[in-house]
Amino acid sequence: MTIAIDDPKRTGYAAEVVANAFLELARAEGRTLTQMQVHKLVYIAHGYTLALLGRPLMYNTVHAWQRGPVVQRLWQHWGERGRDPISEPLPVAPGEPDLADDGEALEVIRSVWNGYGSMEGGELSRLTHRAGSPWSQTYGLQDNLIPDEITREYYTTLARSA
Template identity: 45%
Template sequence: MAHRAAVVANKFLSLARQAGQTLTPMQLLKLVYLAHGWTLGLYRRPLISDPIEAWKYGPVIPTLYNEIRSYRSDPVSQPILGFHDTLSSDEDAVVQRVYDIYGGLSGPALSRLTHAPGTPWSQTYEPLSFGERIPNDVIQDYYVQRVKS
């Protein structure tokens, strides 16, 4: 069962807190997107139920963005209230692994990574339009290929 993006974001905030680190809104948005992508690639099922859109600086989850945008470029200092759900062991392992691999990258570095040529964002983004949805099948196809390589 797919979760709300804020549930996964809260898990990343918890991992960062345990590691004595913080995450900015940009980092959090990209980490949730990456965990969703890798879950689609590894298990062929979505991690989050929220739609993902192709914005200028990469993929964005608008519902999550609206929850944390008040932090601007400051670290997200509190869990997102009202979003408590338990991840399966597979999902939890993907989130942990994504944090281990990508958690130390800056927001701009994660943005560059998620909107490089060939990514789902680059296949979807239209410079003159706003909020083009990135379909899960496009994300899954990309991450299935990444899993295989």
């Protein structure tokens, strides 16, 4: 059986669920996030979840676009929003699991927020563009997909050096 890349039967959560977790953390601190910040935070949390928990945080694909890793599913919601703050949580499809009962995943998200949440979008983009990053290994390839395995290896190395 072949599972489609964005098939919700795959392990993990919808990207919207993860994005909403970051939007809620920002809102709790009286802050807003741009779409670039959310894309990068979601991707970084996905990477650390792969590395630390051995499972994906989300089932959606990540693409290496010019300004860094992008979850196309999130891009479909925000498009060219640019630096405008995201004011509302994203709609989540009925039946999608939420993070409420996944303490391990929530801990990774909170840790990523504490470590990276104060960074601006451009700063996060530069961080995800570093030499050897999953983005740098896949940008310019035909499909620009960033495979979970490359992401896991990279974030495992980062976690070990922290």
